[in-house]
Amino acid sequence: MSLDLTKEEYIEETKEESHISMSQEKILRALESDDVRGHFEGTLDNQLVLNMGPQHPATHGVLQLVVSLDGESVVGTVPVLGYLHRGYEKLAENMTFHEFIPHTDRLDYLSPLANNVGYVLAIEKLLKIEATERAQWIRTMCCEMARLASHCVWMGTMAMDVGALTVFLWTFTEREKILDILDILTGVRFTTSYTRIGGLALDMSDEVIARLKAFLDQFIPKLEDARALIERNKIFINRCEGVGYISKEDAISLGLTGPNLRAVGIANDLRIDDPYLKYREVDFNVPTLTESDVLARYYVRVQEMYESVKILRQCIQKLPQGPINTPDAKQVLPDKGEVYSKMEELIHDFMIVNFGNTPEKGVEAYQAIESSKGELGFYAISDGKGYPFRLKIRSPSTIAIGALPTMMKGAMISDIVAIIGSIDPVMGEADK
Amino acid sequence: MAELIEKIKEKFSSANGFEGISFSENLNYPMMEVPKDRFREICVMLRDEFQMEQLRDIVSVDRFTKNERFESIYNLYSLTLKFRLFIKVKLDSKNPEVDSLYAVWKSADWAEREAWDMMGIRYLGHPDLRRLYMMEEYEYHPLRKDYPLMGLPGSVTLPKK
Missing domain, CATH: 1.10.645.10 (Cytochrome-c3 Hydrogenase, chain B)
Known part of the structure; x- marks a missing residue:
């Protein structure tokens, strides 16, 4: 979830998602009740960035995924390619x-x-x-x-x-x-x-x-x-x-x-x-x-x-x-x-x-x-x-x-x- | 299929205010060449009026000529009509730029990143135009014709021993 959104935009965007996890729902409720934007600034407070691969056995080869997590649920994923690029x-x-x-x-x-x-x-x-x-x-x-x-x-x-x-x-x-x-x-x-x-x-x-x-x-x-x-x-x-x-x-x-x-x-x-x-x-x-x-x-x-x-x-x-x-x-x-x-x-x-x-x-x-x-x-x-x-x-x-x-x-x-x-x-x- | 191509030809003819659109017979699928300035508008029309729901791929070509050196070729597919159409845009030699199609088809995201990485074509309005395969600090675009097959010595910075 990008951090440069205003509060209204964030609520609007989050509402549109059909699959909102429990923790995201909690944040959403907190956002609606009072201003808690300060919580989102440090990654350690709420979000954790997890690197998976390119040597992970379950990524079917050399796929690297950088996953940002909120508790145990995935907020964003960035796949990284190119480890097997042979031109x-x-x-x-x-x-x-x-x-x-x-x-x-x-x-x-x-x-x-x-x-x-x-x-x-x-x-x-x-x-x-x-x-x-x-x-x-x-x-x-x-x-x-x-x-x-x-x-x-x-x-x-x-x-x-x-x-x-x-x-x-x-x-x-x-x-x-x-x-x-x-x-x-x-x-x-x-x-x-x-x-x-x-x-x-x-x-x-x-x-x-x-x-x-x-x-x-x-x-x-x-x-x-x-x-x-x-x-x-x-x-x-x-x-x-x-x-x-x-x-x-x-x-x-x-x-x-x-x-x-x-x-x-x-x-x-x-x-x-x-x-x-x-x-x-x-x-x-x-x-x-x-x-x-x-x-x-x-x-x-x-x-x-x-x-x-x-x-x-x-x-x-x-x-x-x-x-x-x-x-x-x-x-x-x-x-x-x-x-x-x-x-x-x-x-x-x-x-x-x-x-x-x-x-x-x-x-x-x-x-x-x-x-x-x-x-x-x-x-x-x-x-x-x-x-x-x-x-x-x-x-x-x-x-x-x-x-x-x-x-x-x-x-x-x-x-x-x-x-x-x-x-x-x-x-x-x-x-x- | 032939009827559909006729329809598209009629729609994008000069009678309807479109200039500089030509159809090529070089490929085994219909190919439409489109001027750069109205390219995005035409793509939106193709998606909405001719049910071209998918952008399956972008082919970037380096013709290595003095003028109009680069080409960006779009592989469109209609799931309802089971019809494939290619669109070609010719780009400048010095500064190859063209509108991004990310807002029209989401698959343009990675396809354009690949074309930028390999051929150095800039897609204007792309939300995240990073390299797809090479490392971000790499300075060259390997699929250009002036890039040597064996690579350039010293172009990759390796960690010190």
């Missing part, structure tokens, strides 16, 4: 389009596959090429597998934040199984760098599909087990229900997207509203709730996992045979076997690797995907060279953290970790 937008301007793909793994490091897909789609818009049918179906599957893996980690860590440790171990086991599938699919477990401009690094083998089928068959029962641990748990419900409320108007105005927005009651999902890849051809629902508290955000994400399983099952059924790389020799990396045996392919490979793909001069492209956190967008500008002239990353975690001060107003000190857990921030993405 990816600057780096992108100094390397070819292909060279940046491994860097996208390190943005949202819980769902690297989705970042790969989002980035490559933006660059393909820039080059005006499109991936083949099979590649698009595989990319759709990649996005959903990334969402499942990311939500598994989120569910475990969020439950751990409010004191339920076992869920973390159970959902992490499920995530490990997804990573094992990714190991066969992409060659690595974690930093996948799987997509290429106009195609994919490797084709999806039958073994991957068989393993994925087996995984999906046992995933739902395992998820139900994990849910049963917390959803009928009085402690978990009490710590989540009604905590971290954000009004619909604030959520829209603050630019929230993804599950955080859907928990406010707005069925906004780019997979349906602005479809990319093959989401037009699969059937799924967008879970929406209206409570807009921590519990609502929890249920929205849990329901999303069921939808992801549904999408993956349909993808497996509809996956067509065919090539995975677009036949555009000037823009798409040729097959390695051909590079070693054919002159033409060797030249193209050399040109793309050394000088980069060449879009037209002055073309700009924006592509957003619905990642597990919200709208992940890439805005690329080309000046006709092999490097992007400018690459702007719209990271959903930054915007979600920007909404933290609004969600925290009036919450108790122990609710802070629950609220951070519920918006699912990843600092690699928020700090870029």
Whole structure:
């Protein structure tokens, strides 16, 4: 609460807040009865400033929060970013389009596959090429597998934040199984760098599909087990229900997207509203709730996992045979076997690797995907060279953290970790 | 979608008293270029009359030209119409300044702080224009084209040993 307000303004402003804590109400009453402005001058008298992070285990990485407290309730929050800032937008301007793909793994490091897909789609818009049918179906599957893996980690860590440790171990086991599938699919477990401009690094083998089928068959029962641990748990419900409320108007105005927005009651999902890849051809629902508290955000994400399983099952059924790389020799990396045996392919490979793909001069492209956190967008500008002239990353975690001060107003000190857990921030993405 | 773009074009045409507004085809979404002086007024109209409820992002660009070097690009999204519109404002080379949109969309707060930090564009009327990523005492704006990739030696003051 700023101190330079007059008494009338302070009362007016405090009255507007819908969630006034007990202590704030007491101050309000005191203000109305007599002049107690003197109490607000020293921080030690009424307010306490608490620093949380950047090494705090419950801030999901290197998020720093400076919280001003009145007794035990939060009056104001200032999030501090930048502890993991690596300057990816600057780096992108100094390397070819292909060279940046491994860097996208390190943005949202819980769902690297989705970042790969989002980035490559933006660059393909820039080059005006499109991936083949099979590649698009595989990319759709990649996005959903990334969402499942990311939500598994989120569910475990969020439950751990409010004191339920076992869920973390159970959902992490499920995530490990997804990573094992990714190991066969992409060659690595974690930093996948799987997509290429106009195609994919490797084709999806039958073994991957068989393993994925087996995984999906046992995933739902395992998820139900994990849910049963917390959803009928009085402690978990009490710590989540009604905590971290954000009004619909604030959520829209603050630019929230993804599950955080859907928990406010707005069925906004780019997979349906602005479809990319093959989401037009699969059937799924967008879970929406209206409570807009921590519990609502929890249920929205849990329901999303069921939808992801549904999408993956349909993808497996509809996956067509065919090539995975677009036949555009000037823009798409040729097959390695051909590079070693054919002159033409060797030249193209050399040109793309050394000088980069060449879009037209002055073309700009924006592509957003619905990642597990919200709208992940890439805005690329080309000046006709092999490097992007400018690459702007719209990271959903930054915007979600920007909404933290609004969600925290009036919450108790122990609710802070629950609220951070519920918006699912990843600092690699928020700090870029 | 096409109808909506026509409506917007009609609304902001010179017949309605708007000068210097152009539409670009370079992007895969509709992009509207707006003069700096009436920019905020146009944004309020877009929000209230065309249901552009969300400002999703601000892209700052350094074109590295002599005149109108900087650009601020606004990514607007309508939740009701499921429609995306980009707005571009060109800014001075020496002194890039533009009205803040904090009073129109709250998400402008951090987006403008990021653009100020990285590109050095000043947003007039922003309540708290601090740097978002770099430390407050840092003197440079790293995403400008004249800033070297490897950074400037000595630009960060480290504690004495």
